[in-house]
Amino acid sequence: QKEVEQNSGPLSVPEGAIASLNCTYSDRGSQSFFWYRQYSGKSPELIMSIYSNGDKEDGRFTAQLNKASQYVSLLIRDSQPSDSATYLCAPRTTSGTYKYIFGTGTRLKVLA
Amino acid sequence: DAGVTQSPTHLIKTRGQQVTLRCSPKSGHDTVSWYQQALGQEPQFIFQYYEEEERQRGNFPDRFSGHQFPNYSSELNVNALLLGDSALYLCASSLDPGNEKLFFGSGTQLSVL
Numbered sequence: 388q389k390e391v392e393q394n395s396g397p398l399s400v401p402e403g404a405i406a407s408l409n410c411t412y413s414d415r416g417s418q419s420f421f422w423y424r425q426y427s428g429k430s431p432e433l434i435m436s437i438y439s440n441g442d443k444e445d446g447r448f449t450a451q452l453n454k455a456s457q458y459v460s461l462l463i464r465d466s467q468p469s470d471s472a473t474y475l476c477a478p479r480t481t482s483g484t485y486k487y488i489f490g491t492g493t494r495l496k497v498l499a
Numbered sequence: 500d501a502g503v504t505q506s507p508t509h510l511i512k513t514r515g516q517q518v519t520l521r522c523s524p525k526s527g528h529d530t531v532s533w534y535q536q537a538l539g540q541e542p543q544f545i546f547q548y549y550e551e552e553e554r555q556r557g558n559f560p561d562r563f564s565g566h567q568f569p570n571y572s573s574e575l576n577v578n579a580l581l582l583g584d585s586a587l588y589l590c591a592s593s594l595d596p597g598n599e600k601l602f603f604g605s606g607t608q609l610s611v612l
Contacts, residue, residue: 419599421599429605430589430603430604430605430606431542431589431601431603432603433600433601433602436599436600475541475542479599487542487544487601488544489541489542489543490541491540491541492541
């Protein structure tokens with residue numbers, strides 16, 4: 388079992404719809420959670436961070452965290468074709484290190 | 500304000516050769532991490548440098564080594580290249596080792612033939 392699990396997709400949604408991306412993790416000690424967006428052939432870009440249970444909203448993005456269920460999600464409202472990318476979930480490990488463990492990523496396709 | 504810069508952009512090598520990749524961190528950042536991303540896979544942590552020392556290391560063989568210079572720039576060296584080393588090599592910088600926000604460079608695409 389991988390430390391961070393994501394559905395690889397592709398997840399296809401129509402323009403204007405809500406895209407829901409999910410991630411589960413195995414390290415119960417993880418305290419910080421990050422979502423990176425990676426366009427094809429480009430490097431990852433940080434788009435959201437969340438540290439506490441509940442929701443965190445930033446523009447069209449909402450991150451949701453449930454530490455008891457070891458689950459984190461990213462909602463993208465009013466999806467645009469420019470949102471088409473791979474979204475990487477990255478919990479921050481707490482085993483005395485500061486490295487990220489990235490999930491395999493979910494490829495999102497927003498259909499115009 | 501320059502972001503993270505990496506060179507070269509692309510590189511082609513043959514098996515058994517050695518390669519050096521370079522990275523300059525974002526202005527004000529003193530910590531550099533290197534990641535390997537194979538096609539269609541997630542980035543895998545190689546190692547992190549801070550104060551010119553390797554602070555943490557992922558599950559990579561000793562063929563992978565690095566260096567950090569006094570100006571915080573960094574090099575990644577890979578010896579005895581294997582076909583499986585073909586990947587996008589990403590450099591990421593942060594304000595310090597504990598800072599959670601990584602800023603990635605555009606990467607070096609390494610092809611091993």
